[in-house]
Amino acid sequence: MHTMPEGLPLRNVLSLPAAGSAVRTAREVTEQVLTQWGISPRHPSADAALLILGELVTNSVRHAADHCPNLTVIHTAGPGTLAFGVHDRHPYQPALHGAVAHTPGSGLAMVTELTLGLGGTAVVRPDSDGGGKSIWITLPL
Template sequence: MTFTRLAALPHRHVLTLPAVPSAVRTARQTAQQALTEWGISLRHPTVDPALLILGELVTNSVRHAAALSPQLTVVYAAGEDTLALAVHDRHPYQPLLYGAVAGGTGGLATVMELTLGLGGTAVVRTDADGRGKSIWITLPL
């Protein structure tokens, strides 16, 4: 899915949180609330893996980026057949997402295994100033 198509998804919610451990729970709860409001059943087979992916991405920002990025932003978006999640922080490091698949362990390996297993995509988008990034996950519904 192209970034232009992502921008056109009819449902969108943006949440900015302090980069602290409780952000993981808040991000997941907000996702559940948004999905429910958008008419996406929490029992849909994509939802549990999507919440796990979201939790791993927020955890990574809290663990690895908080020193340079005291806040993180989560973007939730959905359309008829697509669910997209993004986690943004202001740390310049850009993980090699697809490198995590090849024998990787930990959070990003889990993110990529779940994303690819669901037929989704993952992209790292660098901020214009090079001092931050967003990791976008797009999953079919």
């Protein structure tokens, strides 16, 4: 269900209700996790990660709350890499890279542009049953 990037030894999983408070909680927990893992809040990827994560959680709350009462945030990291995913059970799988061309200025376009601008990757991974997805962001450290 939450297919993670391979080979990253650090991991944290956070389940949240699909409600407006999830955005703030996800950001706060992410800041704590990054600090515990020795990733400076001043690192360029740290600020970007918080911004991107906030947008992805906001989208899950807005669009998936009717399909599932909860969402999951997964953080992983290893040497030189930070990855995080937001999982919900809404079956719609947005085209992240198409968002830049088709909906410039949208939240997903911002997510994609910021991720790629930092040399990272953005991918949508469907659940095996097709009933949900995880959006994974990988950023260099």
